[in-house]
Amino acid sequence: MSLALAIAGAGGRMGRALLEAAAATEGVRVGAALEAAGSPWVGRDAGDLAAGAKGVTIGSDIAAALKASDVLIDFTRPEGTLVHLEACRAAGRKIVIGTTGFKAAEIEKIRAAAKDIAIVFAPNMSIGVNVTLKLVELAARALGPAYDVDVFEMHHSLKVDAPSGTALKLGEVAAQARGTTLEADGVFARHGVTGERKAGSIGFSVARGGDVVGDHTVYFAGPGERIEITHRSNSRTTYAQGALRAAQFLASRSTGLHGMDDVLGLA
Ligand SMILES: NC(=O)C1=CN([C@@H]2O[C@H](COP(=O)(O)OP(=O)(O)OC[C@H]3O[C@@H](n4cnc5c(N)ncnc54)[C@H](OP(=O)(O)O)[C@@H]3O)[C@@H](O)[C@H]2O)C=CC1
Ligand SMILES: O=C(O)C1=N[C@H](C(=O)O)C[C@H](O)C1
Numbered sequence: 001m002s003l004a005l006a007i008a009g010a011g012g013r014m015g016r017a018l019l020e021a022a023a024a025t026e027g028v029r030v031g032a033a034l035e036a037a038g039s040p041w042v043g044r045d046a047g048d049l050a051a052g053a054k055g056v057t058i059g060s061d062i063a064a065a066l067k068a069s070d071v072l073i074d075f076t077r078p079e080g081t082l083v084h085l086e087a088c089r090a091a092g093r094k095i096v097i098g099t100t101g102f103k104a105a106e107i108e109k110i111r112a113a114a115k116d117i118a119i120v121f122a123p124n125m126s127i128g129v130n131v132t133l134k135l136v137e138l139a140a141r142a143l144g145p146a147y148d149v150d151v152f153e154m155h156h157s158l159k160v161d162a163p164s165g166t167a168l169k170l171g172e173v174a175a176q177a178r179g180t181t182l183e184a185d186g187v188f189a190r191h192g193v194t195g196e197r198k199a200g201s202i203g204f205s206v207a208r209g210g211d212v213v214g215d216h217t218v219y220f221a222g223p224g225e226r227i228e229i230t231h232r233s234n235s236r237t238t239y240a241q242g243a244l245r246a247a248q249f250l251a252s253r254s255t256g257l258h259g260m261d262d263v264l265g266l267a
Contacts, residue, residue: 003251004031005244006069006093008084010058011041011159012237014075014098016049021240023052028244032065033058042100046085066091071247075239077160078102084107088115094250096243097121100165114257118250122260123165125242130260131215132231136218139227140177145200147222149174154207154215162206163188170218171202 004213005022009015009017012032024031030053033128037060047054062084066072072088074081075098088095095251100123110121111244124130133147151174153167163171168182175182180200214233233239242260249263253266261267 001104002027002029002222003071003247004029004069006032006034006065006072007046007248008034008062008074008080008106009076010046010049010073011039012075018075018243019046019050019053019235021237021244023050025244028195030056031069032056034065034084035060036076057262059133062087063091066093066139066208067210070094070098071250073098073243073247074086075099075178078106082106083094085110085113090179092116092117094247096125096246096250098123098239098243101161104207106164110258111189115255116123118253118255118258119202120246120250120258120260121262122242122246122263123169124214124239125246125260126231126233126238127242128233128238129231129266130151130242130266132216132218132229133169133261134266135229136170137177137217137219140174143222143227145178147220148203149195150203150205150219150221152207152215152217152219154209154212156211156213157208159208161181162208163204164206164214164216166214166216170210170216171204175202182259183234246252251267 007018011238022028033056035041035058044058045054071094073096074084078101079100144220151167151171153164171182185201188200217228217230219228246263
């Protein structure tokens with residue numbers, strides 16, 4: 001029996017990549033494709049978005065979509081994801097959340113829902129980024145406070161949140177390895193006479209432009225040397241494949257909040 005997936009935000013960049021990846025992956029099938037009510041895609045065939053998804057009509061009724069599927073994969077916007085999350089909770093369905101840009105209180109809602117349903121929630125589902133997170137953890141622990149940490153990211157011009165969820169996660173991992181938090185030591189803007197760098201701070205800088213899929217670099221700048229750990233995405237397929245692995249991982253879970261490190265066996 002194949003795992004039936006509902007793809008939210010089907011008409012988006014990730015929605016299309018997910019439809020293509022699902023069609024090319026054994027053991028899964030698209031049970032439903034969702035778009036927000038009023039979207040010009042509603043009522044059309046998902047095959048118009050991704051050839052492999054032909055035969056599924058794009059709908060906007062989340063309850064109906066969940067009836068036709070085992071797991072919802074959601075790469076939309078925080079406000080859409082939270083509505084879908086509550087629908088999954090009510091229907092007893094699992095959810096993979098790739099959306100970024102949540103506020104702390106919204107993340108608490110995801111955490112609370114994981115008491116009732118199984119969730120994978122990760123700002124980046126590519127295997128390469130998740131290995132990069134481990135490298136950053138190792139570097140931060142080994143190098144210690146003598147090395148200044150700064151995170152740089154660049155994405156396409158249509159991205160709406162900054163810093164990226166991945167950049168924040170990279171910073172969080174470095175902070176945790178040093179026994180601190182981004183709330184305490186994150187620096188999110190530098191402009192004008194900033195003064196010298198505050199010891200122990202973790203800085204973020206952001207670029208937006210063109211069709212850059214996603215670049216992240218973590219700098220460890222120390223006395224007489226620096227390490228730069230860089231990941232670059234060339235395509236969204238790796239995110240989509242990671243999300244499908246996450247959905248398959250959830251098949252054998254009934255509750256709990258899981259990360260990609262659990263899915264990929266990196267925890
Ligand atoms: N975790 C990961 O590995 C990755 C995460 N992302 C994250 O995924 C999210 C989506 O990215 P991307 O696909 O590039 O974005 P797009 O803007 O291309 O797609 C978003 C989709 O969600 C739909 N949508 C927007 N708001 C709502 C809503 N309130 N309810 C239902 N549907 C809604 C949009 O519809 P419409 O166009 O009609 O508004 C669109 O189809 C972002 O948060 C991004 O950061 C991206 C790549 C990888
Ligand atoms: O919006 C994107 O495109 C991406 N968003 C995610 C993020 O915010 O980290 C993941 C990836 O970098 C692409």
